[in-house]
Amino acid sequence: MEPSALVYDTAAAAEIWRRVAPAIPAYGAGVCPAGATCPLPRRETDGEAALGSLIADGAALYAACRRCAARSPHGARRVLEQLAREQQRTVRSLLAAYFLLTGRWRQPPVPAAGLQEPWLTALRRVFLAESVLQRDCAALAEQLENGCLRQLLAAEAERAAARGKSLAALLENSLTTANNLLKW
Incomplete structure (x- = not known):
């Protein structure tokens, strides 16, 4: 599904x-x-375009996280579903920030259908996308003059970093458990 x-x-x-x-x-x-x-x-400013790009990336990451959760083992599924819910909250927060910045709403684009790849490869792709989202949120936070929006984006960058740590731990557990790499 x-x-x-x-x-x-x-x-x-x-x-x-x-x-x-x-x-x-x-x-x-x-x-x-x-x-x-x-x-x-009205022309969109660079900051508005960057925020719109973050919204599109976040929506794509949310969909990728849900796809990865659907193909993952049971233990990892709960973690990935929780991360997907957190990502959805992030996109909603970015949508609110976009509205506060521009006074206009923005509909995130529907992400393209995901690749049929092994779930560990998909998990790695989600981790990389999460780290890019974290980097871009932090970079945009530094560029904005509006203090409230700067704090909001900085907080989203911190939450993305925390999700990245969770994904890295999940990937490490999956690799070591599935492949029995720690058998001495």
Whole structure:
């Protein structure tokens, strides 16, 4: 079963938007002078583009973690499912940061279907993606001028580092247990 990559429910968000601020158009749409609704022209800054890239990478990592959990042994499955839930929370946090930075919502792209590879190879791929996400969150945190968003991204980088440590420990346990490397 392929996991859902959607971490942001646009229909629910639009309904909440209509209840909270019905006079303000949702999702950056503005009213043109002729009365028709049209998108407001706006260029994305480098920081916004980097944050959007983090959101896409996080959604892809969430899907990869779920795929890896589906093919893993029972003991590793629980750990990977927990890591997937934490990754989903990270993507939601990044989506909130994007909205706070731009005032617009962003739907993460649906990740491509994963490769059919051995689960240890998939676990290694998830570990590498987690370390890249950690590095990119820390780098973007240093670039932002907004202190609150800088702290949010720095915290996400720390959580990604902790998930990376968990993945490394899981990989080490799996390799030594599955291959009996520690038999002396």
